[in-house]
Each structure stands twice: as C-alpha cells, then as structure tokens.
Amino acid sequence: MKKLIKKNIVIATHEYATGFPQHLRSYLSDHSSGNVLYIHHPLHPELREGIGSGYEWNSGKKRISSxxxxxxTAFGIAFFMKSLFxxxxxxxxxxxxxDAYIGVNNLNALAGVVLQKFGxxxxxxxxxxxxxxxxxxNTFLNAMYLWIDKLCVKQCDETWILSPRIREGRHRVLHxxxxxxxxQIEVPEGIWLSRIKQAPFSSVSPHTGVFVGVLLERMGLQLVLQAMxxxxxxxPDFRLIVIGKGAYEHELKRLITQLGIQKSVECKGYVEKxxxxxxxxxxxxxxFAPYTTEKSGLTYFADPAKTKTYLGCSVPVVMTNMFHNACDIE
Incomplete structure (x- = not known):
C-alpha cells in the first residue's frame, strides 16, 4: 500500500455500501501526496434515490475538481455503457x-484497458x-459479462481477487x-481497526443481534427471522437490528408481520456513514451472516465484508459455512 502513496491513481467503481474502493480512497486521502481521481457510479440506484455518477480529483489533500x-433513474444496459464512457x-x-488505474468490476476495468491503449x-x-x-x-448479456471478465484478466497488468475460489471459478467456467x-493476486476485504471505537462491555446489549448488508434472498436473513x-x-427481550435495503425487503417485512415479531425487529434501512x-x-x-448454500452464486466466490465488520467490532459471528474462509473465522 505504501507504494501507492506518491503515485497518481485512478479508482473507478460502482458503489452502494462502504468497501475496498472507499477504504482505499480514505487511506490515500490521508497519506498520499500524489493525485487521486475517484470515479463512482451507483450500484443500486433503485435503493438510493437522488444518486448519480461523479468524480473527485484530489492532489494530496487539495481538491482539484469534482x-x-x-x-x-434507469438501471440497465444504457446505464452501464454510460458508466464505461x-x-x-x-x-x-x-x-x-x-501511474495506475484500479477498475472495480469488469466494466470499470475495461475502461482501464482502453485508457492504457491510449497511453x-x-x-x-x-x-x-x-x-x-x-x-x-439473458444468455447474450451473461456471455458478454463473462467475455469482458476474461478479457480484463488477460489484458490488465494485475487482477486482484477477494478469494482463491474466483481463480478456481475462472479455470472451470472461462477456461x-x-x-x-x-x-491474480488475492486481496481480501479488511477493516479499519484503528478507526473502530470498541464499545465497553457494560454498554453492549446482551440480547441484541445485528444484520448488515443488502437485503437479497441469498443473504439468508429470512433464516434468522424464521428462528426468532x-x-x-x-x-423474550431479544431484539434484531437490520441495517440495509434491497430487492427482498418487502418479502422480509411480510415475513416479520406473518411471524408476529414486529416489536422485536428494528429495520434501520440504509445508513450513510x-x-x-x-x-x-x-x-x-x-x-449474523446466514448466507444461503448456493454454490453457483456470488457468496461462494466472495469474501463477505460483514463478517470482518462484526469481528472488528469484537462481536461474535453466527454464520453458514458458504464462503471460503468460514472455517477460519469459526
């Protein structure tokens, strides 16, 4: 990471929650004496109204432009093509x-390949x-997605992967x-231990659990609700706090009502900071990190950040064994 401090870096990403690109931007903002161009696009615009694409260009701690x-308002092929442009x-x-262009996901990385060709x-x-x-x-869209992924792995100077399963998946699916x-260098999710303020044990709610993440069926929050x-x-005084929004939110709220546990579940929605x-x-x-056991989906190949957040806050984790480092966390 120290090698990046004096470099001129572009970071391009689609974002919803805080993750690697935001952490890298924060680190460079605090330590870099070079230029940092941070380009961002909404990943789930339907979940965060009023959000568009944008960029911030800083030189050291000085803002050059934004x-x-x-x-x-529309989320589809046209939106992704516009992001690439x-x-x-x-x-x-x-x-x-x-000096370096870091593209988070294959479309942003494809832009880096093009820019490198332009010098x-x-x-x-x-x-x-x-x-x-x-x-x-859609078969065509899926084929294009995989083709761009393969192209970027071959054309980019480096590919950073969250877990070794991504490398294995590319062997098996993309050959x-x-x-x-x-x-393909393994660069797992991390946490800011120096930033997290540990709560004294006396202020911890002993009968309160928490779930952080996008509300999708594969995230498995319904398993926790069904057990409540x-x-x-x-x-009797157990309480569950849910942080996040998502396409499965309506179904989860319906399940909460059906189970009669409304008073025991607090849905905070999206938390900005x-x-x-x-x-x-x-x-x-x-x-809670109760991912469903679908071996062809995102979780199987990923390194879920929520488990790192829980552990960084000194909070025990209840999880399924879906992701590659589940046994290590256990």
Missing amino acids: RSTRPV LDIWWTLKSGKRW MVKKSIYYTVDFIPHRFS IPSSYDRK PKILKKI FSDVEKIVARCAVG
Missing part, C-alpha cells in the same frame, strides 16, 4: 498520464469483488490457463 451527473472521458479530460494509464488493475457464472438470465494465476419465535421463547454502522454493531452481542 463533478456529479443527474440522478440515475464516463470512466474513459473523465480520465482523458484530466489531461494527466496516471493515459501506465498500469491497469482489475479488482474483482465477485465472480458469478450466471449473473444474467483461463493457469499461466494467468500469477497475475423460538429465540423469543427463551429470550459506515462509522455509524460500526457504532451500532459494536453495541450488539452477535452478528
């Missing part, structure tokens, strides 16, 4: 030759947060030769 587009356009518009980027890095063999139900393994009637029989999320988690007694 820009935001109109809020995104903006990555290229805003980097070209800077007029600088950048605007010295080194291109593809940061892979997930690998989903069947991301789209990428093992000669590219040395370019049994939990409440033994611990991740430091506020950490404060909430630190005062809970247990964190």
Whole structure:
C-alpha cells in the first residue's frame, strides 16, 4: 500500500455500501501526496434515490475538481455503457498520464484497458469483488459479462481477487490457463481497526443481534427471522437490528408481520456513514451472516465484508459455512 502513496491513481467503481474502493480512497486521502481521481457510479440506484455518477480529483489533500451527473433513474444496459464512457472521458479530460488505474468490476476495468491503449494509464488493475457464472438470465448479456471478465484478466497488468475460489471459478467456467494465476493476486476485504471505537462491555446489549448488508434472498436473513419465535421463547427481550435495503425487503417485512415479531425487529434501512454502522454493531452481542448454500452464486466466490465488520467490532459471528474462509473465522 505504501507504494501507492506518491503515485497518481485512478479508482473507478460502482458503489452502494462502504468497501475496498472507499477504504482505499480514505487511506490515500490521508497519506498520499500524489493525485487521486475517484470515479463512482451507483450500484443500486433503485435503493438510493437522488444518486448519480461523479468524480473527485484530489492532489494530496487539495481538491482539484469534482463533478456529479443527474440522478440515475434507469438501471440497465444504457446505464452501464454510460458508466464505461464516463470512466474513459473523465480520465482523458484530466489531461494527466496516471501511474495506475484500479477498475472495480469488469466494466470499470475495461475502461482501464482502453485508457492504457491510449497511453493515459501506465498500469491497469482489475479488482474483482465477485465472480458469478450466471449473473444474467439473458444468455447474450451473461456471455458478454463473462467475455469482458476474461478479457480484463488477460489484458490488465494485475487482477486482484477477494478469494482463491474466483481463480478456481475462472479455470472451470472461462477456461483461463493457469499461466494467468500469477497475475491474480488475492486481496481480501479488511477493516479499519484503528478507526473502530470498541464499545465497553457494560454498554453492549446482551440480547441484541445485528444484520448488515443488502437485503437479497441469498443473504439468508429470512433464516434468522424464521428462528426468532423460538429465540423469543427463551429470550423474550431479544431484539434484531437490520441495517440495509434491497430487492427482498418487502418479502422480509411480510415475513416479520406473518411471524408476529414486529416489536422485536428494528429495520434501520440504509445508513450513510459506515462509522455509524460500526457504532451500532459494536453495541450488539452477535452478528449474523446466514448466507444461503448456493454454490453457483456470488457468496461462494466472495469474501463477505460483514463478517470482518462484526469481528472488528469484537462481536461474535453466527454464520453458514458458504464462503471460503468460514472455517477460519469459526
């Protein structure tokens, strides 16, 4: 990481919650004497109204320029193509030759490949947060997604992966030769231990659990909700805090009503500042990561950040064994 401090870096990402690209930007903002161009696009615009694409260009701690587009109202192929165009356009518009371009997901990484061909980027890095063999139900779109992923692995100077299963998945699904393994470097999710304020034991709610994440069926929150009637029989004052929004939210709220546990579940929705999320988690007694056991989906290939957040806040984790380091956490 120290090698990046004096470099001129572009980070391009689609974002919803705080993760690696935001942590890297924060680190460089605090320590870098070089230029940092941070380009961001909404990952789930339907969950956060009024959010558009944008960029911030800093030199050390000085803001050079920034820009935001109109809020995104349509989420589809046109939106992703526009994101790709903006990555290229805003980097070209800077007029600088950048030392490194870090593209988070394959479309942002593809922009780095193009910019390197133009001579605007010295080194291109593809940061892979997930690998989903069947991301789209549309056969053509899914084939394009996999083709771009394979292209970026081959063309970028380095590919950073969250877990070794991503490398294995590319062998099996994309038939990428093992000669590219040395370019696929494992860079797992981390946490800011120095930033997290540990809650004193006396302020921890002993009968409170927490779930942090996008509300999707594969996240498995429904498993916790279904178990709550049994939990409440033994611990009548048990309380569950849910932080996040998502496409499965309506079904989860319907289940909460159906089970009659409305008074025991607090849905906080999306929390803007991740430091506020950490404060909430630190005062809970247990964190849940109950992913479903689908071996062809995102979780199987990923390194879920919520488990690191729970552990960083000194909160025990209740989880399934779906992800690659589940046994290590256990």
